[in-house]
Amino acid sequence: MDGTAPKKKKKLVVIVDDSPLITARVRGVLGRHGVEVKEFRRAEELLSARSRVAEADLIILDRLLPGMDGLVALERIRKTPELARTPVMMLTVSAEKANVRRAAQLGVADYLLKPFTEDALVGRVARIIGPLAPEGPPTGRPRPEIVAEIRKEIKRAKRGQTALALLGVRPGEATTAERREEARRAMTSLLRETDTVLAAAGGDFVLLLPFTDRAGAEVVRKKVGDALARVGVAGAVFAVASFPEDGEDEEMVLGALERCLAEPAAPADEGGAAGRRGEAGGTNGGGEP
Incomplete structure (x- = not known):
């Protein structure tokens, strides 16, 4: 990222x-x-x-x-x-x-x-x-901006004593810029208004899911996988990290998410420290415990 x-x-x-x-x-x-x-x-x-x-x-x-x-x-x-x-x-x-x-x-x-x-x-x-334009992902947001967004959400979660989950999405290497934009729109359309899709530099996406625990993020992962398949994005992998389980600050939580995304795909009954990882369509991992 x-x-x-x-x-x-x-x-x-x-x-x-x-x-x-x-x-x-x-x-x-x-x-x-x-x-x-x-x-x-x-x-x-x-x-x-x-x-x-x-x-x-x-x-x-x-x-x-x-x-x-x-x-x-x-x-x-x-x-x-x-x-x-x-x-x-x-x-x-x-x-x-x-x-x-x-x-x-x-x-x-x-x-x-x-x-x-x-x-x-x-x-x-x-x-x-003045005019407002939707943010697109041609270059993506640099990591410091992603960290800053996560920091704000963690502060809100601490204040309200609520859950917060991050869902990392890494589209397949063959995914074009146009297809990534379709993926971003598809993910945004199925999420709640309180959720945020961040397009990161390098092509990854980070979904911020306030008021959502790890189990809820797994439900979102499955929906996102289906949505990506419908717009022709193949080979995407996912990772889930949650606050406070994976860390008390933004660097720890995002670091856990990044490590899990970088790991080789886990068998269906295994999960990394940052959460379960699998390919779009549920063909590899990500099953509920």
Whole structure:
């Protein structure tokens, strides 16, 4: 998973929402379009960190928050020098006229009703901060970027005391760049909105699966194997690593995944330290214990 890629400054979106599912969904959707996302659970946390997010391109603010209400927070944001000029989009389950009118008076850029679709989120955000394009895998992401993404997910898993699994996918050597792109799309389409497909430099993929243990990752592995077979990707191999079983930090967990991917394919009743490894279609290993 080594390699280098030219650095390009990402657009930054801040979301303030006390729902881990909402923040994970926004992070996953916008992350797939090359946007960096920073999360806060309460408006007070955002205001305390104002100097760290002063260059944000957009703040997505939940209307109903614990502690400081979203409208009160919007008023405070407009009076905070570091954030006063940052566009704000309000998330809400109900667009009550009085609230909409008050938000408009405070200069809200847009409203987005919950529940929202991926297209609606991307469309509204793009209208405010400019065009967004899905990230493709022609060169892949260098290893340090993969490590950084895993680090963020491990921090969230530690905070929430939840499971986290990584699924490594190595397409066969004969797989073309076009077929790898088809593979990425196929994997993205079958995963949950909270999951992330990372295209790594060198041609591998790393799937980040929050709220998923090793057994759940094995279920995903089988689905991914079937999906790859449908788009003509043959000879793919898989590895599973999980937090905290395979390590307490990102380097340990990713290292375990990489070691397992590099091992010779294991017989159906064997598994490496990082999890089971097998070829697409279930022809070699990966069976459930």
